[in-house]
Amino acid sequence: MAxxxxxxxxxxxxxxxxxxxxxxxxxxxxxFMSIELMLxxxxxxxxxxxxxxxxxxxxxxxxxxxxxxxxxxxVGLGIILATFRNRATVNADEINLxxx
Amino acid sequence: MPLWLFIFLAALAIIGAAGVVLxxxxxxxxxxxxxxxxVIAVLFxxxxxxxxxxxxxxxYAGAIMVLFLFVIWLLNLQSQPLEPGHLALKFLGSLGSAxxxxxxxxFVVHPPPAITQNRAVAMDFGSIGRLAQSxxxxxxxxxxATSVLLLVGVIGGVALARRTTAGGGGAPGGTP
Numbered sequence: 001m002a003x004x005x006x007x008x009x010x011x012x013x014x015x016x017x018x019x020x021x022x023x024x025x026x027x028x029x030x031x032f033m034s035i036e037l038m039l040x041x042x043x044x045x046x047x048x049x050x051x052x053x054x055x056x057x058x059x060x061x062x063x064x065x066x067x068x069x070x071x072x073x074x075v076g077l078g079i080i081l082a083t084f085r086n087r088a089t090v091n092a093d094e095i096n097l098x099x100x
Numbered sequence: 101m102p103l104w105l106f107i108f109l110a111a112l113a114i115i116g117a118a119g120v121v122l123x124x125x126x127x128x129x130x131x132x133x134x135x136x137x138x139v140i141a142v143l144f145x146x147x148x149x150x151x152x153x154x155x156x157x158x159x160y161a162g163a164i165m166v167l168f169l170f171v172i173w174l175l176n177l178q179s180q181p182l183e184p185g186h187l188a189l190k191f192l193g194s195l196g197s198a199x200x201x202x203x204x205x206x207f208v209v210h211p212p213p214a215i216t217q218n219r220a221v222a223m224d225f226g227s228i229g230r231l232a233q234s235x236x237x238x239x240x241x242x243x244x245a246t247s248v249l250l251l252v253g254v255i256g257g258v259a260l261a262r263r264t265t266a267g268g269g270g271a272p273g274g275t276p
Contacts, residue, residue: 001101001102001103001218002101002102002103002106002107003218004218005208006103006106006110007106007143007147008204008207008208009204009205009208010110010113010114010143012200012201012204012205012208013114013117013201014113014114014117014136015200015204016197016198016200016201016204017114017117017118017120017121017197018117019193019196019197019200020121020193020194020197021120021121022193023189023190023192023193023194023196023197024121024190024193024194025121027126027177029126029129029168029171029172029175029177030120030121030126030129032168033120033129033130033133033168034120034121036133036160036164037117037120037133037136040136040137040140040156040160043140043156044140044143044144047143047144047147047149047152048147050147050149051147051148051149051218051221051225052218052219053219054218054219054220054221054225056225056226056230056231056233056234057234057238059149059151059152059226059231059234060231060234060235060238060239062149062152063152063155063231063235064239064242064246066155066156066159066160067246067249067250068249069160069164070159070163070164070250070253071249071250071252071253072253073164073167073168074167074253074254074256074257075253075256075257075260077167077168077171077257078256078257078258078259078260078261079260080171080175081171081174081175081260081261082260082261084175085263090175090177
């Protein structure tokens with residue numbers, strides 16, 4: 001039986017890999033995937049703590065996180081498509097129209 | 101879930117997550133991400149949260165990842181070399197990630213006493229009935245707000261992805 005702290009370690013490692021993906025890659029799609037990875041790492045922490053406390057609240061929060069992720073994916077991918085149509089690039093460094 | 105199984109699944113999840121960051125081709129990154137998501141779904145089911153685990157499998161590994169795949173194909177992205185620029189940013193990012201993981205590991209090494217053991221739970225712990233009871237009583241307002249959020253997401257997605265005609269208004273800045 002793996003104790004909850006092991007799940008927290010796994011969650012932390014996955015979250016940090018997601019952070020490094022956002023910081024190291026310049027392809028906006030990869031950055032977006034890394035954000036999804038971070039959301040999932042947090043979901044894992046929620047579910048493991050839900051199991052540890054014997055309460056179903058954490059699973060409800062995971063449900064909401066999934067909904068937010070779905071809406072975010074729809075809008076974010078729409079933005080990526082619109083940007084690609086205008087600038088013909090997915091490199092985050094070349095999409096600098098709003099940079100001061 | 102026995103310890104060896106957890107360690108095996110954790111290794112698979114970390115390999116998949118590292119693949120997301122390290123693969124050159126976006127489709128390969130996506131497939132690595134799908135592997136990680138499926139492993140996390142299995143971990144959910146192993147934790148007794150069956151409903152959330154299957155939702156993860158259907159919504160995340162199914163629907164959202166197919167959306168990503170369609171966008172990658174639509175943009176016709178090819179394999180790209182790992183970008184060399186912004187070494188200072190990469191250094192800072194690695195440092196920040198290392199500091200974050202060190203802090204979290206410190207918390208794990210000395211955990212509060214309450215979370216070192218799982219509590220005993222009822223048989224129907226992760227069932228859809230328990231989850232629905234929680235969603236429709238304690239989180240009712242948040243649940244209703246979620247429906248508005250999804251509606252906004254649908255409208256936003258359609259408005260952004262629409263190709264505007266020469267004379268018409270519509271999507272912000274969308275001349276093809």
